[in-house]
Amino acid sequence: MTRTAAEIGRTEAGPRPLPDLLTQSAAVEPELVDTVLDNGLRVIAARRATVPMVEFRLTIPFAGERPEHAAQAELLSATLLAGTANRTMVELDSDLARVGAALGVGVDPEHLTLSWNGLVDGLDLQLDVLADLLTAAAYPEQEVYRERERLVSSISLMRSQPGTIAREALQRHRYGDHPFTREVPTEEAAAAVTVEDVRELHRTAVLPRGSVLVIVGDVEPRRAIDRIAEKLLGWKSDANAVEMPQLPDIAGGDLRLVDRPGAVQSQLRLSTQAVPRTDPRYPALQMANVAFGGFFSSRVVENLREDKGYTYSVHSMFEFTPGKATLILSGDTASEVTAPAVLEARYELGRMCLVPPTESEVDTVRRYLVGSLSIGVSSQAGLASNLAGLASVGLGAEWLWAHPDRLREVTAEQIAEAAAEFFRPTAWTGVVVGDASKLEAPLRGLGGVVLS
């Protein structure tokens, strides 16, 4: 049997009609308690008993204005698990492993985050280890200095990643030297951090007041919170965890071309000022952004990837910071099609203003957002991450459960208004990172690009 591709693509019966969607049953809101403990720590506990596990997300506001803050914070996060007054590094990991847990520590210019999951049977031991870390982290001198060396030598590795280079260029382009831009420390700054710096930073900045602990799993929320309150009794301070100072609004303008000699692919990172979730325009803007570049069936993906083949992955998403939000369009393209991709991205921005999403685009976007919300909260890990993300900008579960209705109420006109307001090409700016010897001439021809 040898068939051609054309023969494979048709049957005698011909095309068939698409089945309808049935009526969707709603997700059941989990039993949930959201409270503030005496030490100022906000705890959100939710029950989802699908597997005998618990998920934890601890978010501590952890900003700092001092230039050396980023390097100190990086080393603190890298050595928080290096031992406590009561446990060596190996004992910490062994105790966590005993209850199936592996704890991840992360830091960025805004937050220190601890996240893990573990067997629910071992809840008490997980909380013991957490309390030990928060109140008695030792930062053993030997470990801190070893880790410092590793950090110094890994910085060049981090900085060789195109994604890191592009992110750094975008941050500098948008915010100059604001603390928000200091993500990967310099080798010099990392090499200068002392063990005293790290211990001092822990004392002054790893604080419960203003921080949020989310726990989701096979637990009864009230009892889980009582256990947490009891175990974290010793973690206290009158001071508040440090929030990042508000960011300035970004203004539209020229793209900056950042040279990366020898690169075979360029990174496009375009950005504009948006509005946060609490703004009445947010649901309409969220829907406009999805139609623009927020999912696979968006205008940008259908044009740049599926029609032109310029890119494997391109997407537009929100970045939320305290009281603010921006949109970032990211995509990577081969050098020879970088300038054409910039042209198409600008075209799609302009088209959002002039040709707003159609009724069918709006329907698709609405169902997509409502559906992804229900998928997103259908696992313990997904629910925990959603709650933690909302809590870090001061919102709670009620925002999440009310959001499907908010999305259902948005009209096509409101989306058109949001599109016209936020997708004006002149309101966007950004960076192109790539081999300038190949990119400069075509981008110069296009205009609106400066070489840094």
Add this chain to the structure above:
Amino acid sequence: MAQPQLHRFTLPNGLRVLLAPDPSAPVVGVSVHYDVGFRSEPEGRTGFAHLFEHLMFQGSESLEKLAHFRHVQGSGGTFNGSTHQDYTDYYQVTPSAALERMLFLEADRMRAPKITEENLRNQVDVVKEEIRLNVLNRPYGGFPWITLPPVLYSTFANAHNGYGDFAELEQATLDDCAAFFDTYYAPGNAVLTVTGEFEVKPTIDLVHKHFGDVTARPVPPRPSFSEPLPTTELRGEQVDQHATLPGLTVGYRLPDPSTDMNGYLAYMVLSSLLSDGDSARLVQRLVHTDELVIEISARCGLLGSSLDARDPDTFAIVAIHPGQVEQARVLGAIDEELERLAAHGPEADELARITARWAATLHGAHDRLTSRTLNYGSAELLFGRAELIGELPSLLAAVTPDDVAKAAKGLRPDSRAVLTLTPAGGDK
């Protein structure tokens, strides 16, 4: 963990169907696993299985280009596909109201995918961008999953680059696509999996309704990819234009899980024992005590997932180390730790901790509908037993210190591949 009751049946056209209902959230997962991966692609057509995966999203008799994405996302769902050594999977996870629509989408492209010259050329470009992104333009891209196989294996099937050479991708023709589809995408060569919130009886009817008239075609005989174990230490080198620190991969062969599942499970446990957490053997020794490496990991399975391929598959230890540390010291320390484990085995307590972590990891994967759906489907396809997924926590807990010692003993210096990555990237 609470396992859903599994239901399985086979359609007259040979399609195997697995249903795993679970009412805990109003979402469903639908996946199709085809029994063909990049090991089966023809010589001169490296990367073809993956390219073909892309083409399966480009429209079918009832669905124009882009319609698949719009119908999944317009139902509130997510989708993807991926190409492995021995299989290619496609999935949709959506609100449960879209179940029939998802079955329709998968059936339509199993029956009559619309593969055109224009879409083929477009997807060759997209795949090339994917390779630039994941391999050519990043440090350690494809290290070691693309660069280790040609050192450890000798046959084309096992050794070649599954992402493909650009020149060979560009040569792909519509006739190649037609032959590949007719050979490998027969309904009898696939497993359909449905998980999540649905009623079993009506869903069986829906499967018959949509997949029943996909025409049966002969199922290709499954080739054996087996080849002899290395009889010496094989050496290979690569230069990485973007990396700034040297890399080292030591690759070994795993037991065949279809004939020696217990032997294979011992390597899953061993991989965690070696590199999962600060208390793991290689991390303690090479990262913390001797400070020989920046990072080190041991992985069971070429692509980093265990039980993801038939025989032969790869156990790999991957390290990134400072330039001033000689590779021989890193390799020496790894060998000493393996010898110690081979001679004395792990402590009982150490083993219990590894088992608890595995249980937690497996529970976590079970709780996410996407991974649950894909794991059931691949276990059913590769091993004929989706039940394996639910049994794994207890099977791993039954691995003894002697089993682990024996596994460690199997990682012999005279039967392995050593791949050196030399960095050529500077500060830019």
